[in-house]
Amino acid sequence: MSFDGAIVEPTVLVLADKSAGDWSTVTLELLGDAELLANKVGWTVKVMVFAAPGAVRDEDARKLAAHGAKEVHVWEHEKFGPVLVPAQYTHTLRSYLDESMPRLILCPSTPLWVEGVAAAVAPYGALVASDCVSVKLNVRSDLELVRNYWNQKTHATWTFSGQRPWVVCLHPGVAGVGRPNPALSAPVERHQAIVLEENVETLEWFPPHPSRLDLVEAERVVAGGRGIGGPEGFAELTQLAELLHAAVGASRVAVDLGWIPYSRQVGQTGKTVRPRLYMAFGISGASQHLDGMRDAETVVAVNLDKEAAIFSVAELGLVGDARAVIEELVRLLKPSERAEGARAGAAAALSNV
């Protein structure tokens, strides 16, 4: 299966993620980048999806077309469920590459996608770059990519040239999703995938729980401080976290009072988080707490004190009783939006990390 200068096709293959219900944001971001590159040099944008039978409907595929896909290949198997397990698609990906080697593969830079793709393409001698923030073709048609480097302390610009296939894993949330063009369409081909997991067998699944969701990797964090009043407040916060598919965080005071374990502390002496959404309930916003969450993309805070420092970093500040707002949110989300919220959250979390 090694790649010995075999013909590489003028295509960009985007690996699309729909494991959590809808297309993950990063999938649409990848398509935006793929379209720009393809338009520049006349490549074709193809999309490959691994999904349970029936999980990708024609209207789902149309959404990909509206974002730039020219062909959609859906590989179906009962095992492709809501949880992404890379080893399950390695065989299918390799079979596809044996038939048709794209010039460039774009995939989400999340641990499990990187694992699956890197393991699949290594035997072809592909060049792989993960944690990329941008990708373009330079004047010599070499691939120029910028990636996070050294714990995100620097950006490194690399070039890939030569004839072997290139793989770029794009960091979710950096490229943004462009405006779709609903007039576009793309043919959809459905294939039966073969899953070979000879050497790693799943014995048992453990479903997610907000208190186990890793704070550092979570795309959404709901955090509580002294203002949520006690362990019962955290029990309600955990319910809210479950509905939003968020991880639970806390201020040091809440940890010191024994309301929640230290592993949940955010801040200078706790964890540093960079979620897309950070919701602070009853947290004053001391500088040591802000140190751990100031890089969150969107901050929402609920506090009784209009002058609380947390409001200075919040995009939306709500002046009110934290427990009462949490209770209301749980009530409003539970009946109608529970599934929706969890699905959207799962999608976001899957495209994160």
Place this chain on the structure above:
Amino acid sequence: MKVLVCVRSDLPAPMARVDNIQRLMEEWSAEWAGVLEPSCRSALQLAKDLSGPSGGFTALSYGRGECRAALEVARAYGAVDAVHLQSAEGSLRHDGNTIARALAAWVGERSFDVVVCGNSSGVGPVPALVAGHLGWPVVTRVDGFKKFLPQDDSFRAIELTQRLDAGWKRQVLARYPVVLSVQSGFIPPQYVSVRRRKEAVHGLASNVTECELPVWTDGHAPAVLQALTPPKPRTKRTAVPDAKSSAADRLKSLMGPAATKKVEKPKEDEGPRVVEGSAVELAEELLRFLRKKEFLSNS
């Protein structure tokens, strides 16, 4: 069971700045006293757990003098062999593709059952690339080691827990040979005493196997590092024109998918939007906000 653990050194956190990283990549000097990269500490702990109280494991590092720090800690954790891989052209420091090739070539000539790697961000491709080159399975994000299965020659395997996405986990049965990777903090490392560390420093001088790899080439151009720069946010595409942007920007945004806008933090003087009201009103306001930001669907 023969266990290999791959470890690498890092710059101490306060020194990890672009200028220092740039200098370190250009030339190594003794002034760069590295520290063990944190996920490698978890990798060492896993290697130690896997090899058991009586067994030892081999630690390997690559690059230049800075890898000494990693090998010292590995010795303190109980590595019986320390291997330093380097390549004539020095490319083993930068590019994960070349590193993976070199590691796989070296491992392929030996008979390890398990190769353990640290993976700080979780998105480093090296462990999976190594596995792919070797034709071995890989289990990334190992969260715990449960037990060995009864050993016989036809079926040799271990039970591990693996973290998947969105908080899911699974328990797996992985057959040897296998590549495993761990992120920092997930296999809690035991404390290594200062005495053991000192002994390791003394013992290391005479006990590192130096391996010089031939310049590797497969006839294709390698990845080339062009520049290191301070991180700069990328210009982000948007689907809808921002009401706050200028008419020209809005028009540009409406004109096509390639239209872009700069991501801007809210201006200091604009401040946050602070809303007062009853709990119901506040909760509804919050849900409207989450929908607008696409954290919840609009339906």
